[in-house]
Amino acid sequence: MALPTLISAAQLHEILEQNDLVILDSRFYLTDLQKGRQQYELGHIPGALFVDLHHQLAGDETEQTGRHPLPEPSELADTLMNLGIDSQTQVVVYDDMGGAMAARAWWMLVQQGIEVFVLDGGFPTWQRAGYAIEAGCNQATVAEQRLTISYPWLVSEDDVVANLETERFQLLDARAADRFQGENETMDPVAGHIPGAVNRPFMQNLNEHGLMKAPSLLLEEWTSLLQDIEKPIVYYCGSGVTACHNVLAMNYAGLEAKHVYVGSWSQWAKRILRKIDEANA
Template sequence: MLLKTLIDTNELALLLGQPNVVVLDCRFYLADHAKGKLEYDKGHIPGAIFVDVHHELAAPETELTGRHPLPDVTTFSKQLQIWGIDSNTQVIVYDDMGGAIAARAWWMLSQQNIQTRVLDGGFPKWRRENREVSVKAPNSIMSEYCFSVSFPWAVDEQAIVENFETNQFQLVDARAADRFNGENETMDPIAGHIPGAINRPFSDNLDAEGCFKPAEQLHVEWQDWLSNSSDAYVYYCGSGVTACHNVLALNYAGIEAKQVYVGSWSQWSKRMLRASKSL
């Protein structure tokens, strides 16, 4: 079944202020974790709640994980309550990177059967259209609903290891081509990609203004990459964030996709480094 994916600025403007709607501002900058909140404080969509991607959509990194492992299910269930989300809530998520960050929230919430959509064009499009912006943080009302959180679409490191023998799925890397090719690695200890992976940069899902390409165009482009059932594909990136953008784009294009290797290259490169030290 295809997932709900995008919402445009016109529709969001009509939904703002309704009691069953929660808007999450997911702006995040990997090189400066404090910048997202600073940008939010400068101005955000009215009523939007700031999301600390590094702490509220991820658990702390360890020596054995990637940079953004999934949070503990109990912790995330509590976080959903703090955001005021219940089983009837419509959630809109946005960022200023074409949905590259917001897609992680979308992927995590969609697994809890929460109706979640990403704002196409994000905050930049909202500003270009001279829509209302607020500097006031909302007084969120904590939900009494307790979600039984699970992440059935998450693929772990062991599954990637076993796949070299079983060949159950094809890996698709969402990073830029230079990082995939090991030519410009600034984040992780080893450059390159997981053996056998193919590269479809998430940025290829977007047009020049940071909006998603038409669904029909994306369908044709992705069909050139996916030769089998989409169930036979697992998506990854640097730390399990932008991989979700490819999953989002596929569903928008009418192609089912869900599975993400959350550890991604940041976890796999640690594995390679440990192996090289043991030689």
């Protein structure tokens, strides 16, 4: 069954007063963890609630995880309940980076059976359309139903390690080409990519206006990239965030995509360092 993917600013504007609608502002900046909430308080889509990618849509980073591991299912259940989200809620999530951050929330929620859409073009497109903006903070109405959370589309580090031998799936890296090639690495202590991976920078899913490319164009580009790959695809990036944008784009193009190695390169780099330490011990 096709997954819900995008909603336009005009479409969102039409349903803004809908009772079962929850709008999530997921603006996030890796180098400034407070900026997202600050930007939200300065101005957001009317009725929107802020969701913190670093603290609410991710668990605590450890020496064994990537930068943004998934939260415990019970923690996400509490978060969604406190945001007023249950199985009957329609959710729209947005950011200001062409969906690069919003796609993480989309991926986490859509696999719970929630109807969730990413605002195409995000907050900048809403602003350009001249629609109303409000400042301050909104308070959610707590949902009466607490969802049971699971992550059926999660791929673990152990799965990726095993795949080095079994070659059961194809890894696809969403990072910029230079980082994939081991150049200009500023986020992680080791540069490069997981052996056997291919590269599709998530920014290639967007046009010059920060909107998702047309489904027909995405289909052509993705089909060309994957024409010689017959195995299922597992998506990754630096920390399991922008990989979700490739999953979103694939579904928008009408292609099946679900599975993400959330630990991504930030976890794999830690693995490399552990192996070096073990070899030198």
